[in-house]
Amino acid sequence: MSFFKKNLLFCIVVFLCVAAMCAGLFLAFSASGKVKEAKNSLNSAELQLTALLGSDPAPSVDNLQAAKQNLSELQQSLSQIRKELQKGASLSTSEDGVSVMAGIQQYISKFQKATDEHVDETGEPAEIVTPQDFAFGFEQYIDEASMLEDPEKVSLLDKQRQVLSYLLTQLIASDPESIDKVRREVLEEPAGEGAKTFRVDPAVSARVPGAIDTMGFSLTFSGYTDSLRELLNRLSRFDLPIVVRSIEVDRPSGSETVVAPTNRGGADNIFDLFGGGETAGTEEESSEGPKPVIEENISQFTVILELIEVVLPETQTQEDSDTV
Incomplete structure (x- = not known):
């Protein structure tokens, strides 16, 4: 007892150290218990995950509803895609030979009048030149319309009339200078018959028997590049599934030259911009009027096109609709 009295401070320090050691041991023991518990929980979760991966769990009601809604949306998208791909098939055609031949005669008269009475963007008359007795792809029927007996061929002929x-x-809306030739695949005659028979080269055609049906057309016209560009822009709207297969350009002799408008306040001659020297006859030449500085030549364009009709199986689509 006297020892504690003589060494009171030392005893207090020793007591505190012992107490701290006991507290540390207790905390370490508690922490180790929690670690073991966490490890056990982890092992249990891993076992459950392995069991779920190896099994085939039944879907919940919410999952079933979500799957049905997803299937319905996909089916609607498929139907929309089908409609887009089958725009050509949606054309209403007739199998009546008399009415189809009458429609072809009206078609010829309509576009003969349209080219003769064409006006440009400013409303000024701008006749589109065409060859004499031009039938716009139906030259076989311009004089006498021989009736076809096969209803399928009559229907194809009517569809070609609508596409053309x-x-x-x-x-015509692209303002060409002339329409020189219009050709179509003569499907009502066997391939190879007649000199005017036109076919798209199988090497570039999209036709796949049983999957994709096509109709080939060729437009040959003369005009400026703007006319070709405008035509391609109009076709790119995809009102009908028509694709351009090839474009041929031929510049005939005797092309026109367009005089660029005078730039007021600028150089009178484009070569003045580069500091070119003047000759003795410059004043005399300039007094005669502006010189042509941009040559915009009329070219002849031949555009090969195909109407594409995708043949999709009806049975598969019906089965998908029933599952919804």
Whole structure:
């Protein structure tokens, strides 16, 4: 007892150290217990995950509803894609030979009048030149319309008339100088018959038997590059599934030259911008009027096109609709 009295401070320090050691041991023991518990929970979760991955759990009601809604949306998207791909098939055609031949005669008269009475953007008359007795792809029927007996061929002929009517409407709206030739695949005759038979080269055609049906057309016209650009822009609207297969350009002799408008306040001659020297006859030449500085030549363009109709299986689509 006297020892504690003599060494009171030392004893207090020793007591505090012992107490701290006991507290540390207790905390370490508690922490180790929690670590073991966490490890056990982790092992249990891993076992459950392994069991779930190896099993085939039944979907919940919410998952079933979400799956049905997703399937319905996909089916609607498929139907929309189908409609876009089958725009050509949606054309209403007739199998009546008399009415189809009458429609072709009206078609020829309509576009003969449209080219003769064409006006440009300013409303000024701008006749589009065409060859004499031009039938816009139906030269076989301009004089006498021989009736076809096969209803399927009659229907194809009517569809070609409608497609060509669309193409010529877009071409005339593009303001060409002339329409020189219009050709179509003569499907009502066997391939190879007649000199005027036109076929798209199989190497570039999109036709796939049983999957994709096509109809080939060719438009040959003369004009400026703006006319070709305008025609391609109009066709790119995809009102009908028509794709451009090739474009041929031919610049005939005797092309026109366009005089660029005078730039007021600028150089009178484009070469003045580069500091070119003047000759003795400059004043005399300039007094005669502006010189042509931009040559915009009329070219002849031949555009090969195909109407594409995708043949999709009806049975598969019906089965998908039933599952919804």
